[in-house]
Amino acid sequence: MAVxxxxxxxxxxxxxxxxxAQLRKERLFRTHVGASWGVLFLILIFLFxxxxxxxxxxxxxxxxxxxxxxxxxxxxxxxxxGQTLLISALSIAVAMTLALLAAxxxxxxxxxxxxxxxxYVSLIRGTPLYLQIFFFFLALPQLGINLSGVVAGVTALxxxxxxYMSETFRAGLSSVGKGQREAAMALGxxxxxxxxxxxxxxxLRFAIPPMGNDFISMTKDSALVSATGFVHELMWRxxxxxxxxxxxxxxxxMAAMFYWMLTLILTYFQGKLEARLARGDR
Amino acid sequence: xxxxxxxxxxxxxxxxxxxxxxNISLEVPERQVVCLIGRSGSGKSTLLRCVNFxxxxxxxxxxxxxxxxxxxxxxxxxxQLIHDVRLKTGMVFQEFNLFPHMSVLENVIEGPVTVKxxxxxxxxxxxxxxxxxxxxxxKKDEYPMRLSGGQKxxxxxxxxxxxxxxxxxxxxxxxxxxxxxxxxxxxxxKKVANExxxxxxxxxxxxxxxxxxxxxxxxxxxxxIEDAAPDExxxxxxxxxxRALIDRYRTDEK
Numbered sequence: 001m002a003v004x005x006x007x008x009x010x011x012x013x014x015x016x017x018x019x020x021a022q023l024r025k026e027r028l029f030r031t032h033v034g035a036s037w038g039v040l041f042l043i044l045i046f047l048f049x050x051x052x053x054x055x056x057x058x059x060x061x062x063x064x065x066x067x068x069x070x071x072x073x074x075x076x077x078x079x080x081x082g083q084t085l086l087i088s089a090l091s092i093a094v095a096m097t098l099a100l101l102a103a104x105x106x107x108x109x110x111x112x113x114x115x116x117x118x119x120y121v122s123l124i125r126g127t128p129l130y131l132q133i134f135f136f137f138l139a140l141p142q143l144g145i146n147l148s149g150v151v152a153g154v155t156a157l158x159x160x161x162x163x164y165m166s167e168t169f170r171a172g173l174s175s176v177g178k179g180q181r182e183a184a185m186a187l188g189x190x191x192x193x194x195x196x197x198x199x200x201x202x203x204l205r206f207a208i209p210p211m212g213n214d215f216i217s218m219t220k221d222s223a224l225v226s227a228t229g230f231v232h233e234l235m236w237r238x239x240x241x242x243x244x245x246x247x248x249x250x251x252x253x254m255a256a257m258f259y260w261m262l263t264l265i266l267t268y269f270q271g272k273l274e275a276r277l278a279r280g281d282r
Numbered sequence: 283x284x285x286x287x288x289x290x291x292x293x294x295x296x297x298x299x300x301x302x303x304x305n306i307s308l309e310v311p312e313r314q315v316v317c318l319i320g321r322s323g324s325g326k327s328t329l330l331r332c333v334n335f336x337x338x339x340x341x342x343x344x345x346x347x348x349x350x351x352x353x354x355x356x357x358x359x360x361x362q363l364i365h366d367v368r369l370k371t372g373m374v375f376q377e378f379n380l381f382p383h384m385s386v387l388e389n390v391i392e393g394p395v396t397v398k399x400x401x402x403x404x405x406x407x408x409x410x411x412x413x414x415x416x417x418x419x420x421k422k423d424e425y426p427m428r429l430s431g432g433q434k435x436x437x438x439x440x441x442x443x444x445x446x447x448x449x450x451x452x453x454x455x456x457x458x459x460x461x462x463x464x465x466x467x468x469x470x471x472k473k474v475a476n477e478x479x480x481x482x483x484x485x486x487x488x489x490x491x492x493x494x495x496x497x498x499x500x501x502x503x504x505x506x507i508e509d510a511a512p513d514e515x516x517x518x519x520x521x522x523x524x525r526a527l528i529d530r531y532r533t534d535e536k
Contacts, residue, residue: 177379179375179377179379180379180381182336182375182379183373183375183379183380183381184381185336185368186334186336186368186371186372186373186375186442187368187392187393187396187397187441187445188365188368188369188393188397188398188445189393189396189397190365193396193397197392197396198381201383202381202382202383205383
C-alpha cells in the first residue's frame, strides 16, 4: 500500500514538467492578448464616450455621440444584416461554382475551354468590382435586361470573386502531387474518378482556409451593392439614416460595428474549420 | 516454361528528342520474378512504367495476360485496353503514393470499390486479409501521415494486391526508405513472390535480386544488355558493363 501511495505522489518526469511549463506559457500569452484586446476596446469606447478629461493643464473633450439617435435607429440598421448575409451567401455560392469551373478549365488541354477560362479571369480581374456592379444594374437595362439590385449585386460579386478564387482552387489542384494521380491511374481509375476521389478532396482541403478569407472579405464588399440604391443591406441603411438627420458619424459607426461583429464570428468559425481539417492530414 | 504473361515487343520510347528505350522485346512467364537493374537513367523505370501505360510507348506493343496494346491503336479503343491492362497489373511506387486523406483501410478498398464496383463488405474482408499478410492490419484505421516509410510501403503493397492483379510492378520500392526500414519491405515482397505472384522489380537491392529473383535483367542506355539467372549473372557477368555495375554495388555494400 505504501508503495502505491508513493507512486501516486511521484514527481512528474522532466519531460512532463517541461511540457506543462510550455502549456502554461502559451496559456499566459493568450490571456494577456485577450486582456490587451479588452483594454484597447475600452479605450475605443472611452474615445467616443463624450467625457471630459482634466489632467492639470491638459483638457480633452472626447467625442460625443448622439445616443438618442443610436437607440432609435439601431433596429433599422440591424434589419440590413439579413440582406448582407443573403447577398454574401448567394455570391459565395456563385463564386465557388465559377471558380471551380475556371480552375478545371485551366487544366484542360482542349484549347477553347482553356481560353474561356483564362479570358474570363483576365476580363474580370482587369476591371473594378464597383464598375461591374453598376454594369449589371445600370448598363444592362439599355440592352433590355433589367436585373433587380440583389440579382445584379450577386451576379457581379459572384463573377468577381469567382475569378479571384479560381486562382485559389488552381493552387489547391496543383498542390496535389503527380504521384497521387499516377497511383489512382495504376489502380485503374478513370480521369473523372481520379479527379473526384483523389485530387479534389485534397485540393479542397488545401483551398478551404484561403476560401474562408475570400468569404469574409466578400461580406464586406457586399457593401458596394448599396450603390445601386435598391438593396437595403447594412451600408445602404446606414447611409440613408445618417444623411437624413446629419448623423453620419453615428450611423457609419453602427454599420462598422455590425460588419466587424460579422467578420469576428466568421473568423471564429473559419478557425474551427481549419483546426478540424488539420487533423489526420499529411 | 509456362505462357508469357507479360510480352513487350519492339518497344521504343522517346522523351522529346531523347531515345530512352531502344527496340525492347521481353517476355515474362507466369510466376516468374524478374529484377531489372542498371544505373539511373538506363531506362529501367521507364520500361516498367510502359507496362501499365503510366508512360506511353512511342512504338511497339505491350501485352499483359492476353490484352495487347499496340502503339498504333488510338482513341476510345486504346483507353479501354489500357484500363484492362491496369486491372491486371498492380503497381508499387518509390514514393508510396498512399492517399493522405484516407485511412489505411480506405486506401486499400478504394480500388476494388471505385474501380471494380466491389461490394464494400467484401472489399473490406479482402483488404483486411492483405493488410494482415503484410503485417499492417493493426494500423488499419490510421492515416498514412502517422506511418513510417516501411509501413507506408507495406500498405501500398496491400493496396495493389487487393486489386487481385496478375502481375505486380515494383518501381524502386525501397529507394526512399531509411536503411533500417528496407528489410521489412523486402521480406513482404519475398512473401508475395513465394505465393506465386509474377513480379517485375526495378531495384538497386542486389541481395534481393540474388535471393528472390528467378531472372535478372541488366539495362544500359535504353537497351537490355544481359538477361540471366542471378547465380550466373552475379558470378559470371558476360558484359563488361554488367561487371562494372556489380562491382559498384559490391563497393557500396562494404
